[in-house]
Amino acid sequence: MPRVIPDPPYDLARLIPEFAPLAMETVLLYPRSGEPGARDSSLGGPLCWPADEPWPYCTRSGHWTRGDVGGSWKESKPGAVPMVPVIQLFARDAPWLDFPEGKDLAQLVWCPLAHDEEPGGSVVPRLYWRDEAETAARGTLPGAPVPAEGEYDADLVPRPCTVSPTPAVEYPGYDLPEELLTALTPRLEELQERFGFWYTEVASALQNKAGGYPAWTQEPDWPHCGAGHRMEHLFSITAEVAYGRWLPLDEHEPGTEPPAWDAPARSDLADAIGPDLMIGDAGGVYLFLCRRCPGLPYAHRSDSH
Ligand SMILES: [Zn+2]
């Protein structure tokens, strides 16, 4: 079920009409630690995977793990490493998302090790589009292989989370064109003085999400497909902001006074919020898709450094 989120403290597009054409609909996922099943939408949960299709492995040499927190980087054991589930999203839970024709299930897995040659030294993801009924008819894999000790970086393995896809409207943060930002800064500073928040804190969703603007924490780096099309943002996987504007109303600490868009999470829930990932220094991994090319090519970026 979609979550109920507070209204923003102000209507950005009404106060600064230049933002109106930049509004984008996104689908916030709200991952919460739990026990999703293989037929549930999830983040880090078991996948509805066809029993007759081999589980994906990363066969690259030179992928890396970091032992204890703050430990030095070391090369993982050589050999193939099983990928881990990251996102499973059924169209029945996220009807706002545009699934390719004939598909109603999106699955994202990645190699839970760092890779020097990837953008930001990040994970290696793989994206699958499926038809749920057809997949179920083939029988589903009862249990996926799990990476062994030394075959994963714990910071890059999302814990199993239920999700509650929820549509929301957001505005660009880092994706706001530089010249527009310069022109609008005096008015944005007025808003900040009046309401106490820079506009991105209330209008840009730095959350786990599908569609909308990537939850960049650094300068944008949009990929292009092989045919030169700018790809579209599909998923952002990131640490989850556990307070404020996008926190569902039923997760607010009781007794906190309005404004609801600045509320902290209930203390008994705070530990369950988010996939417990640490991608670089609180960065994210962003998946992009080209719908114009056959085979639906995809690419990823990470602002982990
Ligand atoms: Zn790998």
Ligand SMILES: [Zn+2]
């Ligand atoms: Zn293309």
